[in-house]
Amino acid sequence: MAAETRQRQVDRSRETRRKLMTATVECLVERGWAGTTTTLVAERAGVSRGAQLHHFRTRGELVAAAVEHVGVQSAHELRERAAAFDSSADRTNAVVELIANFFASDLFTAALELWVAARTDPELKRLVVPLEARVGRECHRIAVELLGADESRPGVREAVQATLDLARGLALANQLTDDSRRRGRIVRQWATMLDAALRAGEPGTGDQP
């Protein structure tokens, strides 16, 4: 019985956390960093201020946790969607498109608000720098996996990293206006260039279509 009660508490606590995370990202997207107050997030999540404070002491901790939580969820989603692709010649194009569209999403917008605020806020920066490193490594790992890239070949590691930096740059260009048509054309061209780089020196496949 005691174990059951404890489990219910754990579930409720996890659910509270999840609600806070989602509300925080929504709030960042809608109102930016300046408009994302802990009061507003608690209200939006339907969570009491006490419960919120039990989970997160400051706005910085709340926002950093939200960006990481939603990021991890989205990474799972990305992997699942990519699992549906076959390994045809168009796989590189499909993966680059998936990554570029993943970045051009609300999660990136929320992260951007956090990153920019952290630049001029030393306490926030202390939280965000290690988060940036973790997110960067995780994105790289996923991209290598989805592209089936062999990083032992010269230039491949950098080409994969360039793909992620390009995706971030394209996401930035999507903040004020819908840039999806231009993005689509650039993604196709980059996928062609990337595919050639990934296949360069691959035994027996280098010249295949």
Added chain:
Amino acid sequence: MAAETRQRQVDRSRETRRKLMTATVECLVERGWAGTTTTLVAERAGVSRGAQLHHFRTRGELVAAAVEHVGVQSAHELRERAAAFDSSADRTNAVVELIANFFASDLFTAALELWVAARTDPELKRLVVPLEARVGRECHRIAVELLGADESRPGVREAVQATLDLARGLALANQLTDDSRRRGRIVRQWATMLDAALRAGEPGTGDQP
């Protein structure tokens, strides 16, 4: 004599404007959008509030004008520096490096503060959307010129645009920590791939080193 007085007034007005522009960008870099008040900028520029208001009615107008003014100046600088390059095989690498380092500068940081603020501020957004389009076109024009790119060939236009989006993505990765070493490696790999794309189908030179 009247003409001379008028000329002095024009010069003084231009100088006031220039001081305000520089102070605004410095202020954005140091304190972000939230900390860039018109009072602080006027103080920093050593310009009276009256003179400032004569030039710019709102903070949004001041900041948008500053980002555009400093952007135009920097574009001139970029063209001058690139003029010193010869047209050797390394030119593409030198140009991509120049562009990537240009974006990873204080001007980009200032622009980023403005862009992010504009996303959730409709009045500011109204100023920044056309500014973004102008800046985007000008950057593209300069990149085509510096790279000597022939946009009539398939994929070349998109490869040049991708270079600028990559530069923006790399600049973003440079906001919280110094990312210059990683950037250097990615730029070299990108330049190799871009050079191949620019030369693809070029009569008689496609296979040259």
